[in-house]
Amino acid sequence: MRSKEIDANCIAILGAGNGGHAFAAYAKSKGYKVKIWNRSISVIDAIKKNGITSSGVLEGHFNTDLATPSIQKAIEESKLIMLVTTADAHKEIAVQIAPYLTNDQVVVLNPGRTGGAFEVSNTIKQHNGPFKPQVIEAQSLLFVSRCTKPSHVTIAGIKRRVPVSAFPSFYNEEAIPALKEVSSNFCETESVLNTSFDNIGAIFHPAPLLLNVARCEDPYVKYRHYIDGVSPSVACFLEKMDNERVAVAGAYGVHAISLKKWLNLVYGSTGENLFEIVQNTKEYQNVIAPSNLDVRYIFEDIPTGLVPISSFGEAAGVPTPHIDMIINLATSMCNKDYKSHGRTIESMELDKIPSYLLKEYVTLGDEFYIEIMNQESVLEE
Numbered sequence: 001m002r003s004k005e006i007d008a009n010c011i012a013i014l015g016a017g018n019g020g021h022a023f024a025a026y027a028k029s030k031g032y033k034v035k036i037w038n039r040s041i042s043v044i045d046a047i048k049k050n051g052i053t054s055s056g057v058l059e060g061h062f063n064t065d066l067a068t069p070s071i072q073k074a075i076e077e078s079k080l081i082m083l084v085t086t087a088d089a090h091k092e093i094a095v096q097i098a099p100y101l102t103n104d105q106v107v108v109l110n111p112g113r114t115g116g117a118f119e120v121s122n123t124i125k126q127h128n129g130p131f132k133p134q135v136i137e138a139q140s141l142l143f144v145s146r147c148t149k150p151s152h153v154t155i156a157g158i159k160r161r162v163p164v165s166a167f168p169s170f171y172n173e174e175a176i177p178a179l180k181e182v183s184s185n186f187c188e189t190e191s192v193l194n195t196s197f198d199n200i201g202a203i204f205h206p207a208p209l210l211l212n213v214a215r216c217e218d219p220y221v222k223y224r225h226y227i228d229g230v231s232p233s234v235a236c237f238l239e240k241m242d243n244e245r246v247a248v249a250g251a252y253g254v255h256a257i258s259l260k261k262w263l264n265l266v267y268g269s270t271g272e273n274l275f276e277i278v279q280n281t282k283e284y285q286n287v288i289a290p291s292n293l294d295v296r297y298i299f300e301d302i303p304t305g306l307v308p309i310s311s312f313g314e315a316a317g318v319p320t321p322h323i324d325m326i327i328n329l330a331t332s333m334c335n336k337d338y339k340s341h342g343r344t345i346e347s348m349e350l351d352k353i354p355s356y357l358l359k360e361y362v363t364l365g366d367e368f369y370i371e372i373m374n375q376e377s378v379l380e381e
Helices: 018-029 041-050 071-075 087-100 116-127 169-182 192-197 200-204 206-210 232-251 259-267 274-279 302-316 321-334 355-364 366-380
Strands: 007-014 033-037 052-056 060-062 066-068 078-083 106-109 134-138 143-149 152-158 162-167 186-188
Touching: 007 018, 007 071, 018 033, 018 052, 018 060, 018 143, 018 152, 033 041, 033 071, 041 052, 041 066, 066 071, 071 078, 071 087, 078 087, 078 169, 087 106, 087 116, 087 302, 106 116, 106 169, 116 134, 116 162, 116 192, 134 169, 134 192, 162 169, 162 192, 169 186, 169 355, 192 232, 192 302, 192 355, 200 206, 200 232, 200 259, 200 302, 206 232, 206 302, 206 321, 232 259, 232 274, 232 302, 232 321, 259 274, 302 321
Parallel strands: 007 033, 007 078, 033 066, 052 152, 078 106, 106 134, 162 186
Antiparallel strands: 052 060, 134 162, 143 152
């Protein structure tokens, strides 16, 4: 059912983890009506009973207008639907929300990682009939945040800028203003190719964890993911991965931002090299590393980050040996074939679009795709 009118001041937060807690508290502090959904009843019950207490750069206690395990109730009447789940859950969530979406709503992937907008848009189209809500992909999460326990969040930092784009970007002017009203730190970028290829988490999350796996799995060791886990040698390896990411983006006509430049733009961090820049990032000083490999740095960032970047690279003839090395290392350590389970050119339905036309497709969308298919049919005849 799609009966309720859309309220421009109502935001649905889908996912009550670190980012969901932070978004809910932040949106309430801005005066929005906030509805939050999570599949875990215990988390929803805690938020219902206690509200959300935020510490760090945002101090205060905030009561949501609705905390519910019903995804339909969460999204109805909401103008902005903020997906703040891990990106590996995007397709499943898209299937659940598709029957209730309208043309007047905007689905925002926080973040989309690499190819999230393609995956979610395709899934909604398959399950939503004539309705076409707009889909926006954010390059990264707005917050550096951690939940200490349900209904409590510490926001260590708010990024200075988070690039966003609609898919297709033809709708940027129409879709993005509502998001920028929530935070002016959201800034429009050219297309979802930019947000996808500027997936910094894919470089920054899995490799340091896997290259510190002995410390990670030692129950007597507690270390900081960035400050202790990124040594000079690890930083050198990360730069090689980052160079591959930038090269893949370049093959599609996209100027991707380097990891070092991103740290400067987002956090104001400086230094002579990547190691020094990481060490000088104050928002990273107290980010504790996970204590095992069953975490989103692996099960999210590899299949929705490194795997699609590698797939884009293979399609364009750009080698990604260091990225592939981390994918294969995770596959061996975790006994899961991430390449077969991750996002690929084929699963994102981009394999029929020539790489040199992809920028036009992400700008113009389905109409351009149909035109390409019609042209190919004429040539075959």
